[in-house]
Amino acid sequence: MIEIKEVQVEALFEKVIQGLQNNENARLVSITKKIQTTDALEFYEQARFMGKNRTFWTNSNRSLFLVGIGEAYEIVANQSRFKETKQQWDHLLEQAVIHNPYQLPGTGVIALGGMSFDPKKNTTELWKHFKPSQFMIPEFQLANYQDESYFTMNVFVKKDDHPGQLAAATRQLEAKLLQPNHLEAEALTIDKRVEIDPEGWKESVRTATSEIRNKKAEKIVLAREVRLTFNKKAESGAIINKLLDTQANSYIFAFEKLEDCFIGATPERLVKVEQDQLLSTCLAGTAPRGETKAEDDRISNELLHDEKNRQEHDFVVQMIKRSIKDYCTDLVIPDVPVVYPLKNLQHLYTPVTAKLKAGYSIFDIIEQLHPTPALGGTPREESLAFIRENEALDRGWYGAPVGWLDSNQNGEFAVAIRSALIHGDSASLFAGCGVVKNSDPEEEYEETNIKLMPMLSVLGG
Numbered sequence: 001m002i003e004i005k006e007v008q009v010e011a012l013f014e015k016v017i018q019g020l021q022n023n024e025n026a027r028l029v030s031i032t033k034k035i036q037t038t039d040a041l042e043f044y045e046q047a048r049f050m051g052k053n054r055t056f057w058t059n060s061n062r063s064l065f066l067v068g069i070g071e072a073y074e075i076v077a078n079q080s081r082f083k084e085t086k087q088q089w090d091h092l093l094e095q096a097v098i099h100n101p102y103q104l105p106g107t108g109v110i111a112l113g114g115m116s117f118d119p120k121k122n123t124t125e126l127w128k129h130f131k132p133s134q135f136m137i138p139e140f141q142l143a144n145y146q147d148e149s150y151f152t153m154n155v156f157v158k159k160d161d162h163p164g165q166l167a168a169a170t171r172q173l174e175a176k177l178l179q180p181n182h183l184e185a186e187a188l189t190i191d192k193r194v195e196i197d198p199e200g201w202k203e204s205v206r207t208a209t210s211e212i213r214n215k216k217a218e219k220i221v222l223a224r225e226v227r228l229t230f231n232k233k234a235e236s237g238a239i240i241n242k243l244l245d246t247q248a249n250s251y252i253f254a255f256e257k258l259e260d261c262f263i264g265a266t267p268e269r270l271v272k273v274e275q276d277q278l279l280s281t282c283l284a285g286t287a288p289r290g291e292t293k294a295e296d297d298r299i300s301n302e303l304l305h306d307e308k309n310r311q312e313h314d315f316v317v318q319m320i321k322r323s324i325k326d327y328c329t330d331l332v333i334p335d336v337p338v339v340y341p342l343k344n345l346q347h348l349y350t351p352v353t354a355k356l357k358a359g360y361s362i363f364d365i366i367e368q369l370h371p372t373p374a375l376g377g378t379p380r381e382e383s384l385a386f387i388r389e390n391e392a393l394d395r396g397w398y399g400a401p402v403g404w405l406d407s408n409q410n411g412e413f414a415v416a417i418r419s420a421l422i423h424g425d426s427a428s429l430f431a432g433c434g435v436v437k438n439s440d441p442e443e444e445y446e447e448t449n450i451k452l453m454p455m456l457s458v459l460g461g
Contacts, residue, residue: 009170013155013163016097020159028073028096028137030109030407032152038178040065041244043142044254045237046181055112055136056240056254057404059412060267064105064145066404068112068138069177072154075111081119081133082367092137093407100152105274105410106143107150111135114255114262114402114416117371117395121388126421126428127396129257140177151178186238189460192229197392202441204390211386212437219315220377220386223432224448225393228459230425236261239422242458249342250454251414253402262397264419265454267342268374270401271365272412276356278328278365282316283340284374284434285309285348288450300339300346312434313337313348315373320352323368328354344453362411366401374434375399375415396421398430418454429455 009031016029044056044067052070073092077084089111100108113135116127143150153170201224208220236254240263243252247265254263272279287303290296303309317333325331331354340349356365376399377383397416405411420429431451433444 010163010167012097012099013157013161013166016157017159017161017163020157024159026156026158028092028109028154029157030096030098030100030152030154032100032102032107032150034102035149035151035178037147038142038144038149038151040067040142040144041183041237041241042181043067043177044240045183046177046179048235048237052139053136053256053258054236054254055138055256056236056252057112058244058252060249060251060269064143066106066110066112067142068110068136069141070139071136072139072156073137075113075133075135075137076131077133078119078131081115082363085133085135086361086363089135089405096407098407100407102150103408104143104145104150105408106141106145106404106406107152108407109137109154110141110143110152110404110406111137112255112404114397115370115400116397117375117400118384118388121394123396124394126394129260130255130262130397140173183237183241186235188234188238189231190228191231193461194227196225196227198224198445200392202445204392205435205439205441205444207390208386208435209437209439212435217382217386218378218436219312219373220383220435221373221375221432222387222391222435222444223393223395223399223430226429226431226452228427228429228461230427230460233425234422234427234459236263236422239263239458246343246458247418247454249340250418253414253416255397255402259424261422262402262416262419263422264416266414266417266419267340267347268415268417270369270372270403270413270415271362273356273362273365274410276358276409278324278354278356280320280324280352280365280369282313282320282337282350282352282374283347284316284372285313285337286447286451287346289341289344289346300341303346303348304337304339308436308438309348310337311436312374313350315378317350317352319373319378320369324352324354324365327360327364327368328356330355342454344457345450362405362413366413370401371399372415375417375432377434393430395430399432418451420455420459427459429459
């Protein structure tokens, strides 16, 4: 095992500084080392008072935890955001000096971030800190991969930097971040709950069903917002801790931007890539869990044979197949879904596997898949146009791709549902449902209430 020593860090900084060309202001230096097993949430909490943005991510089976502290660099794109983001990422890696003996997922240079649901929708004050495409390369990152911990520092080295001072400063911050930290439990309670125009939302469902009956669309997904006020400031670390305890089989994420934090527990993977191996999943069709095993089995069986839910699920399966077939080989899709259970809900689930063709990246797949019929509708452009016109909500990053990618050609993105935007002592929660020609507004409203439960349960509701 190769571990870089502190004197080597200083020597590497000095070498990079001396090698900067006249037209270069700075260059990214990334150094990864294996460390003693470190709790990801404790690492996240240790940076709570450092005044730096934090990011937390774990996958659904908890084989990978990623925590990012601070921002060594930020990639922001607006127009042609998939292309621009990929170009900026590739350029950054071309210029970077990377010391990473491990080449494991989440090590080396990583970018953590996400995108807005619809860049054509005007952004409101609610989402002012979250851009159409925004990825952070952390100053410090922790990757816990298969129960082993890896620490990475990413430093932009400038011509006028002193290598010894730079190494000492990073060493001091590293020591602070890796100190043990006890997470205090938080007694968060809801003082006020406001539903944003529920009757207007139900009317938009009626309008959507009329559009569908008139053959202007097959399915339209409509989302709504609930706003909460708490008894005190909501701390993201405590919320993450509760999500980890209660939301098994879900991705847990948190993206801090100044005083705001977008946080959630989503069961829905958009795409995962390891080298050239691709995995996408269809998770559409929803039912509650039963209070007894017999009731749970009955609800599960009804979900598996329910015409509306199976139709909604098949929309997504066929879309994924159409979207990725030109970018992949060895495409495998099961003929029928299975039921995927969560703590509060259960869904119809179909995995999709394939091999990514040479020359394509995870951004190409995201661009093709987003938004899925489970979050937008079908046909895509018609449903999105209806949502822009009729949905009284700025979705921001809700329902959009959030995730990470690394310099080892790995990455994974989930769909940011079951989520909330925290702002001090308040929060906005989001939930949506798929409207088809026979949808009943009251039933769809109740479905959104069910989907709000995972976040409400950890926010004092």
